[in-house]
Amino acid sequence: MWAAAVVAAMLPALAACSGGEQAVRDPGPVEHGALINVVRNGGRPFRDESAMVLPDGSWRSYRSGQDKASGTLTPQQQAQLTALLTDPRLRDEGRQSHPPTSCPDAFRVWLYVVHPDGNVTIGYAECPDATAPPVAAGIANLLMDATDWVGARAMAAGPAVHQGA
Numbered sequence: 001m002w003a004a005a006v007v008a009a010m011l012p013a014l015a016a017c018s019g020g021e022q023a024v025r026d027p028g029p030v031e032h033g034a035l036i037n038v039v040r041n042g043g044r045p046f047r048d049e050s051a052m053v054l055p056d057g058s059w060r061s062y063r064s065g066q067d068k069a070s071g072t073l074t075p076q077q078q079a080q081l082t083a084l085l086t087d088p089r090l091r092d093e094g095r096q097s098h099p100p101t102s103c104p105d106a107f108r109v110w111l112y113v114v115h116p117d118g119n120v121t122i123g124y125a126e127c128p129d130a131t132a133p134p135v136a137a138g139i140a141n142l143l144m145d146a147t148d149w150v151g152a153r154a155m156a157a158g159p160a161v162h163q164g165a
Contacts, residue, residue, distance in 0.1 A: 036085075037051070037053075038109065038112075038144070040107050040144070041107065043105055053143060057081075059147045069147065090135045091118075103127035122136040
C-alpha cells in the first residue's frame with residue numbers, strides 16, 4: 001500500500017516534468033507515451049496490488065507494497081493499450097463520477113494516466129451493482145492480465161497461475 005501511495009503522490013510531479021511550457025491540449029485523447037499506474041485494493045481478505053507501465057511498455061507489479069514481478073508488454077499488448085489510450089471516451093470517463101457501491105468488500109480500482117497532453121484519473125468499484133467505465137476497465141484488465149497480477153477474472157476462476165516475467 002505504501003508503494004501505491006508514493007506512486008499516486010508522485011504522479012502530479014512526474015506530469016509537471018513532462019515538457020515545460022507546452023500547453024495542455026484538452027479534450028483530445030490520451031496518446032501512447034503515457035505513464036500508467038493501476039491500483040486495485042479491497043476485498044476480503046484485503047488485497048493491495050498495483051502495476052506501473054512506462055511509455056516503452058516495461059512494467060513492474062507490486063503486491064502489498066512489495067515488488068512482485070517485472071517485464072515488458074508484448075507488441076500485441078502495446079497495440080491494445082495504445083488503442084485504449086487513444087479512445088476519446090477515456091477522458092470522458094475521467095470527468096464522470098463513479099459513486100460508491102453497496103458492496104463493502106468490493107475491490108476498488110484506480111487508474112492514473114500521466115501524459116504530456118494531460119492527465120486522467122478514474123476510480124471505480126468492481127461490484128455487480130456498478131457499471132465500470134469501459135475504457136478504464138479495459139486498460140485495468142489488460143494490465144492485470146499482462147503484468148502477472150491476480151486479476152478479477154483470475155480470482156473468480158480459481159487459483160492464480162504464475163506467468164514468467
